[in-house]
Amino acid sequence: MNKIREQIDRELREVKVSPGMLEEARRAAFGDQETDQGRRGHMTFGTGRAWRRKGRRTAVMAAVLVLACITAGAAGIFGNFGAYFYGDTEPYQDRILQSAQHEENDRFAMAVDGAVSDGRQCMFVFSLQALDRAGRKELASYLGKKGTAELSGDVALYACFEDGVREPVGGLSVFSWDDLQSRDFQSYVLTVSAENVPGGSLDGVTRIDVEYDGMVLTVDPGRSVHGVELKPEYAGSSLFSENDPSDLRGVQTPQYGNGVEMPDASAESGMGVTMPGVSGGSEKDPGMAVSDEKAAGGLVEDVFLSPIGFSFRGTGEDFSVWLIRSDGTLADGENDMAYSYGFSRNTEDNEVTVYGDFRYEIIDLEEYSGLCINGVNYYKTE
Amino acid sequence: MEKNQLIKNREAMIEDLFSQHADPLLRMCFLYLKDMQAAEDAVQETFIKAFRHCHEFRGDSSPKTWLVRIAVNTCKNMLRSEKELLSMEHADLEGLLPSREGDQAVRLTVAGEIGKLPLKYREIILLYYYQELDAKEIADILGLPRTTVEYRLRRAKALLKPGLKEMYFDE
Numbered sequence: 053m054n055k056i057r058e059q060i061d062r063e064l065r066e067v068k069v070s071p072g073m074l075e076e077a078r079r080a081a082f083g084d085q086e087t088d089q090g091r092r093g094h095m096t097f098g099t100g101r102a103w104r105r106k107g108r109r110t111a112v113m114a115a116v117l118v119l120a121c122i123t124a125g126a127a128g129i130f131g132n133f134g135a136y137f138y139g140d141t142e143p144y145q146d147r148i149l150q151s152a153q154h155e156e157n158d159r160f161a162m163a164v165d166g167a168v169s170d171g172r173q174c175m176f177v178f179s180l181q182a183l184d185r186a187g188r189k190e191l192a193s194y195l196g197k198k199g200t201a202e203l204s205g206d207v208a209l210y211a212c213f214e215d216g217v218r219e220p221v222g223g224l225s226v227f228s229w230d231d232l233q234s235r236d237f238q239s240y241v242l243t244v245s246a247e248n249v250p251g252g253s254l255d256g257v258t259r260i261d262v263e264y265d266g267m268v269l270t271v272d273p274g275r276s277v278h279g280v281e282l283k284p285e286y287a288g289s290s291l292f293s294e295n296d297p298s299d300l301r302g303v304q305t306p307q308y309g310n311g312v313e314m315p316d317a318s319a320e321s322g323m324g325v326t327m328p329g330v331s332g333g334s335e336k337d338p339g340m341a342v343s344d345e346k347a348a349g350g351l352v353e354d355v356f357l358s359p360i361g362f363s364f365r366g367t368g369e370d371f372s373v374w375l376i377r378s379d380g381t382l383a384d385g386e387n388d389m390a391y392s393y394g395f396s397r398n399t400e401d402n403e404v405t406v407y408g409d410f411r412y413e414i415i416d417l418e419e420y421s422g423l424c425i426n427g428v429n430y431y432k433t434e
Numbered sequence: 435m436e437k438n439q440l441i442k443n444r445e446a447m448i449e450d451l452f453s454q455h456a457d458p459l460l461r462m463c464f465l466y467l468k469d470m471q472a473a474e475d476a477v478q479e480t481f482i483k484a485f486r487h488c489h490e491f492r493g494d495s496s497p498k499t500w501l502v503r504i505a506v507n508t509c510k511n512m513l514r515s516e517k518e519l520l521s522m523e524h525a526d527l528e529g530l531l532p533s534r535e536g537d538q539a540v541r542l543t544v545a546g547e548i549g550k551l552p553l554k555y556r557e558i559i560l561l562y563y564y565q566e567l568d569a570k571e572i573a574d575i576l577g578l579p580r581t582t583v584e585y586r587l588r589r590a591k592a593l594l595k596p597g598l599k600e601m602y603f604d605e
Contacts, residue, residue, distance in 0.1 A: 056563040059544040060461060067464055069456040069477060074449065077478055081485030135514065232514075381585060413554075419589070 132232060132239045133166030133177045136412065147276045147359070147414065155267045159187035164262055164269045170358035171254055171275040172246045173409060178207065178262060179232075179239040192235040201233045202226070203240055210261040211249045211273075221260065223248040225409065244273070245363070245407045277414070279358025282422050282430035355430045357423055359416070361409035364425065367402050374424040375415075376431075382424060444488035451501050452481060459505050462560050465548055466509045476512055480505040495571065502565050503575045506557065513553075547597035555590035562587055 133148065147168055154163040160180055167176035182188040194201040209221040225243040232239040242262075246254045260271040352371075355364040362373065374382040422431040456477065463473035463480075483504050491500055542549070548559055561572045569587065573580040 054563055054566065056544055056559075057566065060465075060548070060564055061458070063542045063545045064461045064464065067457070067461050067470070067473075069452075069460050069474070073456070073474075073478055074452045074481060077481035078445075078485055080478075081482045377585070379588075383585070 131165065132163075132179050135232065135239075136177055136229065136241060153269050155269055156183065157265060157267055159184055159190070160265050160267070162262075162264050162267055162269065164271055167271045167273070168277060168360055168414065169254065169273050169275050170277045170279045170360050172279070172356060172358070172363050173243055173361050173407060174254060174260065174271065174273040175241055175243045175360055175409060176271050177239060178242050178264075180237070180264070182236045188235050191238055194238060195233060195235065201228045201238045201240075203228070203238075206264065207242070208263045209242070209244060210263065211244075211257045212259045212261060213251075213256050214258055218261070219250040221248050225407075227409075227411070229412075241409075241411075243361075243407075243409045244271075245405075247405045247407065277359040279356050280417065280432045282355040282357055283433045284352075284355075285429045285431055352425050352428070352430075355423060355425065357417065357420070357432070359410075359414045361407060362423055363405060363407045364423075364430075365403055365405050366425075367404065370426070371406055372426055373406070373408060375420050376422045376424055376429060378419055378421050380421075383420075444491065445485065447491075447497055448481065448484050448488055451484070451497055455498055455501060456481075458564065459501070461545075462502075462564055463505060463509055465545060465560055465564075466506075466553075466557060467512060468549060472512055476505060476508045479508045483508070495574065498565075499567060499571050499575070502561065502567065506561070506575055544598065547594055550597070551590060551593055555586055555593060558583060558586045559590045559594065 131152075133152075148166045152163055152165045154161055156162065160183060162181075163179045165177040165179060167174060169175075180191060182191045190206075191201070194203060194206075196202055203226050207224075207226075209224055210218050211221050212218045221244055223245070225245070227241040227243070228238065229241075244254070244260060246252055249257060254273045254275075257273045260273050262269045262271060351368075352364050352366040356362060357375075362375075377383055417432075422429060424430070459480065460473055460477045463476040464470055467473050467476060480501065484501060487504075491497065495503075548556055551559065557576065558572060561567045561575065562569075567575070569580050569583045572578075573583045576583065578586075
């Protein structure tokens with residue numbers, strides 16, 4: 053037995069199950085008709101408390117339900133910003149811009165619960181609870197086969213400026229997570245990127261109005277977390293073999309140019325990322341991230357990393373983005389970070405602005421040194 | 435073998451698991467949920483599920499790993515569905531232990547430091563050091579790539595070391 057386990061057992065020696073718990077579990081599992089009586093008859097320290105707690109919870113839940121009915125279902129739609137992070141609240145606790153708000157009509161209660169912004173993206177949780185049959189039917193219509201719900205175009209966002217102008221926000225990123233979806237209740241993370249705001253910046257936006265079913269709540273888009281600019285590393289920045297850029301197996305034999313350690317091959321399978329071959333960036337022009345535009349999938353510049361996501365501008369079709377941890381290893385989006393990409397394309401010069409927002413966590417920038425975009429490393433400069 | 439006999443054997447397996455692992459499971463759930471009563475509920479729920487689904491156990495993993503997987507999933511579900519538990523994230527573990535008359539306050543060194551870790555690191559440490567599972571088993575239980583488990587383990591150890599002064603790491 054290792055020392056940590058030994059010490060935990062020593063420290064928590066008083067934490068023991070009650071001997072009756074097994075019998076209680078057996079009865080509960082097999083639906084013994086006398087279970088409840090048995091539970092009461094065999095109530096012991098641990099088990100009894102557990103069941104009393106369940107009883108108390110049931111009573112509390114009933115009271116909450118009654119209260120929810122009285123208050124037209126307002127209860128239960130708050131706290132989802134915390135739920136989104138599975139209780140791992142430490143990294144963002146002091147960075148939430150606003151407390152929860154809610155509004156309701158006959159059909160729905162809706163809530164905005166927490167917001168975080170880095171000046172380029174603003175994310176917040178938006179929740180809906182059906183209060184009547186029509187509302188339930190509408191929410192049910194959002195549910196897909198996989199259990200995730202799609203708000204589609206039913207929620208509208210407006211950017212409000214200092215001069216009173218109110219403009220619709222386009223290209224909204226809507227993320228729903230399975231755990232909080234049902235016919236009666238749904239919760240989403242909405243991300244507004246600067247690119248989608250008229251004027252291309254969140255700086256002049258005084259508030260964002262969230263409109264649904266005739267109701268309006270507001271979000272403060274002010275900056276609550278700070279990001280950093282990233283610059284390319286030129287010498288030896290190529291990570292991947294150029295022999296066969298289309299072959300993902302090439303990733304297994306990378307050219308380690310700068311001490312970056314690729315995840316092992318087992319983590320690569322099924323990631324579905326494209327790994328175009330790249331050459332090193334130009335040493336002559338610091339504004340040029342990559343010298344071989346075609347191979348790299350386009351020019352990349354204005355690379356920005358913040359606790360809630362990243363962004364950069366580039367030309368081309370394919371971008372694969374990895375976070376570089378401080379120890380030099382890479383975190384990939386699909387498996388480690390679960391970030392998503394949003395693309396905003398300017399049709400005039402074929403330039404795209406790529407936005408990624410991290411899922412389920414706000415990262416600590418101290419733990420990361422930069423981004424690897426299409427095989428070129430971009431590092432923090434401050 | 436008759437079906438009834440098979441079920442009896444499986445139930446006997448659950449009884450064995452209870453006698454060997456129930457206390458460590460409760461301690462793991464306590465450190466996971468940071469709530470003693472919720473931990474008791476979680477362990478009870480774990481054994482209810484174990485009884486109900488013991489006939490589905492195929493032996494692909496060890497019975498202990500199977501049981502720990504049920505317990506971890508139960509804890510995760512409780513965290514997701516019972517928001518009151520989320521508010522316990524920053525609670526001091528020592529204040530959450532059951533108090534007994536005449537006892538001096540329990541001093542939690544290792545458990546206290548583990549309790550301070552964010553959940554994603556805490557669960558890795560609990561499974562690796564306390565349940566003594568390897569990275570592959572942990573990856574299977576948590577549904578994460580093995581590389582992610584290994585990274586989080588390294589990170590979790592780094593977070594623990596200042597508080598524990600490296601005295602408890604065997605490596």
